[in-house]
Amino acid sequence: MKNWNIKYRILFLAMFPVVVISALLSILVVIGGIAEMDSTLKSRGMLIARQLAPASEYGAFSGNREILQALSQALMKEEDVNAIIITDDRDKILAVSGHPSHFDYKSAGLVGVGQFDSTGKDSLVFAAQIYQNKNDIDEYGLVDYAKPPAADKKKVLGRVYVELSTAATQQRKNHFILISITIGLLGFFGALLLALRMSRDVTHPLLRLLDAVVRMTHGKLDARVAVDSGGELAKLEQGFNEMAGELQSAYSDMQERIEERTRDLARLKDEAEKAKASAEMANQAKSQFLAHISHEIRTPLNGLIGFLGLMGKTRIDDVQQDYLNICETSSRSLLAIINDILDLSKIEAGKLSIECLAFDLGYLIEQCILFYTPSAQSKGLRLILEIDRDIPVNLIGDPSRIRQILANLLGNAIKFTHSGVITVTVKHLDGGDGSTQVEISVADTGIGITDEQLGQLFQPFSQGDASITRRYGGTGLGLAITRRLVEMMNGTIAVESESGKGSRFTISLCLKEAGGDTALLPSRPVESQVVSTHFPLPGEEENPLPDQLRILVVDDNEINRKLNLILLRQWGVAVDEAADGVAAMAACGRQHYDLILMDVHMPTMDGIEATRRIRMLQEGGKQTPIVALTANALSGDRERYLAAGMDDYLEKPLTEEALRKAIEKWCLLPPLGVQDAGKKEEWTVEEYFPDSPHSDLPIIDAELGMERAGGCRQDWLASLRMQLAELPSCLDSFETAYSAADLEKVEELAHRLRGGALYCGISALEIAALRLEVACRNRAPDVADKLALLQQEAESLLTLEASGAIPEA
Numbered sequence: 001m002k003n004w005n006i007k008y009r010i011l012f013l014a015m016f017p018v019v020v021i022s023a024l025l026s027i028l029v030v031i032g033g034i035a036e037m038d039s040t041l042k043s044r045g046m047l048i049a050r051q052l053a054p055a056s057e058y059g060a061f062s063g064n065r066e067i068l069q070a071l072s073q074a075l076m077k078e079e080d081v082n083a084i085i086i087t088d089d090r091d092k093i094l095a096v097s098g099h100p101s102h103f104d105y106k107s108a109g110l111v112g113v114g115q116f117d118s119t120g121k122d123s124l125v126f127a128a129q130i131y132q133n134k135n136d137i138d139e140y141g142l143v144d145y146a147k148p149p150a151a152d153k154k155k156v157l158g159r160v161y162v163e164l165s166t167a168a169t170q171q172r173k174n175h176f177i178l179i180s181i182t183i184g185l186l187g188f189f190g191a192l193l194l195a196l197r198m199s200r201d202v203t204h205p206l207l208r209l210l211d212a213v214v215r216m217t218h219g220k221l222d223a224r225v226a227v228d229s230g231g232e233l234a235k236l237e238q239g240f241n242e243m244a245g246e247l248q249s250a251y252s253d254m255q256e257r258i259e260e261r262t263r264d265l266a267r268l269k270d271e272a273e274k275a276k277a278s279a280e281m282a283n284q285a286k287s288q289f290l291a292h293i294s295h296e297i298r299t300p301l302n303g304l305i306g307f308l309g310l311m312g313k314t315r316i317d318d319v320q321q322d323y324l325n326i327c328e329t330s331s332r333s334l335l336a337i338i339n340d341i342l343d344l345s346k347i348e349a350g351k352l353s354i355e356c357l358a359f360d361l362g363y364l365i366e367q368c369i370l371f372y373t374p375s376a377q378s379k380g381l382r383l384i385l386e387i388d389r390d391i392p393v394n395l396i397g398d399p400s401r402i403r404q405i406l407a408n409l410l411g412n413a414i415k416f417t418h419s420g421v422i423t424v425t426v427k428h429l430d431g432g433d434g435s436t437q438v439e440i441s442v443a444d445t446g447i448g449i450t451d452e453q454l455g456q457l458f459q460p461f462s463q464g465d466a467s468i469t470r471r472y473g474g475t476g477l478g479l480a481i482t483r484r485l486v487e488m489m490n491g492t493i494a495v496e497s498e499s500g501k502g503s504r505f506t507i508s509l510c511l512k513e514a515g516g517d518t519a520l521l522p523s524r525p526v527e528s529q530v531v532s533t534h535f536p537l538p539g540e541e542e543n544p545l546p547d548q549l550r551i552l553v554v555d556d557n558e559i560n561r562k563l564n565l566i567l568l569r570q571w572g573v574a575v576d577e578a579a580d581g582v583a584a585m586a587a588c589g590r591q592h593y594d595l596i597l598m599d600v601h602m603p604t605m606d607g608i609e610a611t612r613r614i615r616m617l618q619e620g621g622k623q624t625p626i627v628a629l630t631a632n633a634l635s636g637d638r639e640r641y642l643a644a645g646m647d648d649y650l651e652k653p654l655t656e657e658a659l660r661k662a663i664e665k666w667c668l669l670p671p672l673g674v675q676d677a678g679k680k681e682e683w684t685v686e687e688y689f690p691d692s693p694h695s696d697l698p699i700i701d702a703e704l705g706m707e708r709a710g711g712c713r714q715d716w717l718a719s720l721r722m723q724l725a726e727l728p729s730c731l732d733s734f735e736t737a738y739s740a741a742d743l744e745k746v747e748e749l750a751h752r753l754r755g756g757a758l759y760c761g762i763s764a765l766e767i768a769a770l771r772l773e774v775a776c777r778n779r780a781p782d783v784a785d786k787l788a789l790l791q792q793e794a795e796s797l798l799t800l801e802a803s804g805a806i807p808e809a
Helices: 006-055 057-062 065-075 167-217 232-312 318-349 361-378 399-415 466-472 478-488 558-569 581-590 607-617 637-643 656-667 702-708 713-739 743-760 763-777 783-802
Strands: 081-088 093-098 113-117 123-132 155-165 357-359 382-387 395-397 421-432 435-443 492-498 502-513 550-554 574-578 595-599 626-630 648-651
Touching (some): 006 081, 006 167, 057 065, 057 081, 057 093, 057 123, 057 155, 361 382, 361 399, 399 478, 399 502, 478 492, 550 558, 558 574, 574 581, 595 607, 702 713, 713 743, 743 783, 763 783
Parallel strands (some): 550 595, 626 648
Antiparallel strands (some): 113 123, 123 155, 357 395, 421 435
């Protein structure tokens, strides 16, 4: 039924009850009629036998057979009477009429009136006894017939048997059944015709509606149906026509809007093309501007680097020399970044040209290898050069750009390789047509690159992932510039890498020969020796006294490490430093320390994991006290750090008093003295540092910064300057992490920034970083608001710096 159409469903619903009721009624009528006919036949048989028995009393009493025969013959005229038998009380036949069937009347044992079953199926036998009545005689000698005789006064004279034929009754039964069936069939077909008529009245309008719907689905929205039905169907037809009209009207309106939107899109496309052209012009202007401004910035920076070098040759103390080294390193890093930006800007502006000069490729590569040998030695790396014998001496190309390409690849190889070998291979291939095909490959055994990172490897300002920038630094411009330079020299660059096993960068260049003899270079590997050297910190003695206290400071933030070193060295403490947990483990393996100050949040390996591993290294021996350092003051952090194996907990920023008490507690020393106490000075500059426009806190709290720097104005300003220098890149990292929905990274960056701001007295920024850190940890819905507040506080700080209100160190 589920798949029947509506016509058959209506017929079924209409006919099923009619058929069931008609069949039941017909069966009941037939059964009742047949039962009535049988009952009538039996009643007639009983009646005839009951009437014949009293009438035969005299003949049976007197033995007059003629009278009995006459009675039986007279009854044979009755309908359905087949035979009559009259017997005496000894079952001797007195009279017989008709053709009786064979039945054993002698064994009837009948008392009163009853029915006999004949041996055949076509007749019924009824019997009744013939009694002689002995009525009472009144005083006049008459018989009293009004008074029924008593039962004990009856005498059986004989019996009468009446046999009735069932043939006529059976014919009447058959005729009755036939009539009943005929009437039932007539009723069924009448109901069927009526149901068909009704279903047509219902389904015909529905089929017309269905046809109209199908036409509308094929786009003929003008389809309508005639309203010629009655009742609800008429309302349905009217409603359909109204709906179709509304759809047609809506479709027309939609078509008009689509045409209007199409015109708008065409207009917007024209505007977008114009905007694209303007943007390209603006981008070109930007590139030209960057090319010019980078050059203008590089000129004074080169002067700064030069004067820093001259200052290093003057008489300065160890602390000043340490600061000078930091400034010189930062200046050179800044110069490298500006050079990269300048090159990229020139390339995008189309102002970078490739020179054609004669040069010795083998000598150029060898000098570049020698330049990077000290960097490789400082990390314990082997640097190997393998070059073909038949490389021509004089080739035509741009030696400075080839040197830049090789320097970028070698610098990356050394940066991302912690142990193993870096191999530079130069092969000479036959280029034909007087040209030389050179293939230069740089292979390392470093951290490698995943398949996902390879796709964005040569994009500007892009590195493998965000953690690489954090751990290794860099702008992500080196490989982008390298690819552009290789393509400008009509070469190709390819990379093969496997994560954790190293990378191989291969450059193919087609260089023309300048003529002359070829260089017969011996096949010699130029190797760097693996040198393990110890560079003592400024002011640190090579061989500290046996009774001198030695402390390891572990912190990934250089500002924090520097300030902790300043505080500890004031007390004559020998200090070693490590930038992460891995370096701390290595230091503990080489040297026993009286105390370890361990930062909790660090890259590569955090303080908790480093503490666990140091405890494993020291298992069974003397264990070094480890004091946790963190800017976290959240609930449960202290218990978590102590459960990891740390002995104590100090909250950043460290104060002299708190640090001194921790050393006295865990190193079991008397109160420590302070060296160079004369460096402390009172200095108040509240008028230079106004309150933040976004909070009630000062942008910079000078007195708090001085206190946390041990009262040394120069140390505090140096730390403040370092924090300000890192702030722009830190804001970029915030933006990148939040755009990637990496709240864990945002929390980590906020924690780092908060740690640096704590030590420098940057109160407003420190509180904003704390709020952002807590919001990220709790996955609060207002993380974006907290990040915006932090960015505003940072902009206020940078604006204050640009105004010149912050003194130089």
